[in-house]
Amino acid sequence: MNEKIEKVLANLEKNNMQGIYVDKISDVVPKIKELISPGETVAVGGSMSLIDSGVLDLLRNGDYNFLDRYAAGLSTEDIRNLFIKSFSADTYFLSANAITENGELYNVDGNSNRVAALVFGPKSVIVVAGINKIVKDVDAAITRVKTITAPKNSARLNCDTYCSKTGKCIAADKADFSGCPSGSRICCNYVVSSHQRIKNRIKVILVGEELGY
Numbered sequence: 001m002n003e004k005i006e007k008v009l010a011n012l013e014k015n016n017m018q019g020i021y022v023d024k025i026s027d028v029v030p031k032i033k034e035l036i037s038p039g040e041t042v043a044v045g046g047s048m049s050l051i052d053s054g055v056l057d058l059l060r061n062g063d064y065n066f067l068d069r070y071a072a073g074l075s076t077e078d079i080r081n082l083f084i085k086s087f088s089a090d091t092y093f094l095s096a097n098a099i100t101e102n103g104e105l106y107n108v109d110g111n112s113n114r115v116a117a118l119v120f121g122p123k124s125v126i127v128v129a130g131i132n133k134i135v136k137d138v139d140a141a142i143t144r145v146k147t148i149t150a151p152k153n154s155a156r157l158n159c160d161t162y163c164s165k166t167g168k169c170i171a172a173d174k175a176d177f178s179g180c181p182s183g184s185r186i187c188c189n190y191v192v193s194s195h196q197r198i199k200n201r202i203k204v205i206l207v208g209e210e211l212g213y
């Protein structure tokens with residue numbers, strides 16, 4: 001573990017979030033099995049990190065009551081109902097768009113079910129993030145989302161946005177949140193999670209490899 005990772009973990013703890021380090025992506029699922037119990041109601045926010053680390057498969061195939069937003073045949077209304085039910089989940093999973101060296105989580109959302117469940121509702125929240133998500137501070141987090149996260153997610157989700165075509169936000173050079181006026185805009189709510197009232201409600205599994213974007 002290098003100095004920067006140690007600093008992030010220490011500052012997450014200062015912010016009342018439990019920082020957990022694992023060396024490899026393959027260590028994530030075993031760690032999660034230690035943190036949750038069979039029979040729990042679990043839900044996820046949209047995340048390539050959860051897919052690529054095998055967390056989604058674990059929740060689908062394990063002994064959990066998984067509120068699976070990706071299940072076949074769900075209508076728009078069904079998905080909305082699952083998002084509402086997710087607020088009462090025992091454990092909610094997501095990644096972070098960035099984690100600052102000061103131990104803050106930075107997340108940007110379009111539909112915003114993900115950031116809503118992060119900030120309130122589920123008893124426990126588990127964030128799975130690769131070391132590529134670590135940035136110096138909130139300014140660097142904002143830049144990361146404008147130049148990496150949002151363009152990649154926009155392209156992956158076929159959103160008709162400026163960044164999906166050009167690889168960067170229309171407001172990449174501005175220090176504001178003006179962004180694009182697209183109906184598919186994936187940056188609508190910008191959430192910084194700093195010191196938490198409920199100690200260790202948020203747990204951050206920091207992986208010593210690149211994971212997601």
Ligand code: SF4
Pocket residue numbers: 145146150151154161162163164168169170171178179180181182184185186187
């Ligand atoms: S505001 Fe629009 S252009 Fe900018 S990153 Fe978000 S979706 Fe892309």
